Amino acid sequence: MIHMFLPYKKFIPKCNVRRIEDIDFDFFYKEGKRLLILDIDNTLMPYDQTLPPKALVAFLEGLQRTGFEIVLLSNNNKDRIEPIARALKLPGLWHAKKPLKSGFKKALKIKNSRFDKHQALVVGDQLMTDVFGANRTDIDVCLVKPIKKKTEKWYTRLNRSVENKMLEKIAKKDPDRFFKLDLDER
Numbered sequence: 001m002i003h004m005f006l007p008y009k010k011f012i013p014k015c016n017v018r019r020i021e022d023i024d025f026d027f028f029y030k031e032g033k034r035l036l037i038l039d040i041d042n043t044l045m046p047y048d049q050t051l052p053p054k055a056l057v058a059f060l061e062g063l064q065r066t067g068f069e070i071v072l073l074s075n076n077n078k079d080r081i082e083p084i085a086r087a088l089k090l091p092g093l094w095h096a097k098k099p100l101k102s103g104f105k106k107a108l109k110i111k112n113s114r115f116d117k118h119q120a121l122v123v124g125d126q127l128m129t130d131v132f133g134a135n136r137t138d139i140d141v142c143l144v145k146p147i148k149k150k151t152e153k154w155y156t157r158l159n160r161s162v163e164n165k166m167l168e169k170i171a172k173k174d175p176d177r178f179f180k181l182d183l184d185e186r
């Protein structure tokens, strides 16, 4: 029911790709993006993995060499996020309460640097938390497909059912963008 009262425009991402590696980061760098605010669960790693694989470490190091600052922003708890952030040598914020704006705003001020919201790009796998929250905060957002849906917790499954309803609503209200973004491929 809740999807009926939410503005569908706030659930449309700037880009939609299969995995984070598919994002055209050079394009976003040229657009002036300097800060990547990354979701962890099912964006960077599946829920059942506790430490980042080497390929992920290398990938994120590559992005930093390109000139991006990275901050991790998760709704999950400290026990989950802190070891991952430490292994990646990145600042991490847990209990972010996405889609509330507060976590995203905190992420902009990371490491004493103050990024403008237009310099940031959010990457996440959920419409209801990552995309909605980023759009509410006026930060561009790329949606990725969840790495492994099977191990999702009950509250994420609940989000997914609302997400599906919202996708139907976007398809109906803005079919051009829906198909241009390949949102039918979710």
Ligand SMILES: [Mg+2]
Pocket (backbone or CB within 6 Å): 039, 040, 041, 042, 043, 124, 125, 126
């Ligand atoms: Mg996630």
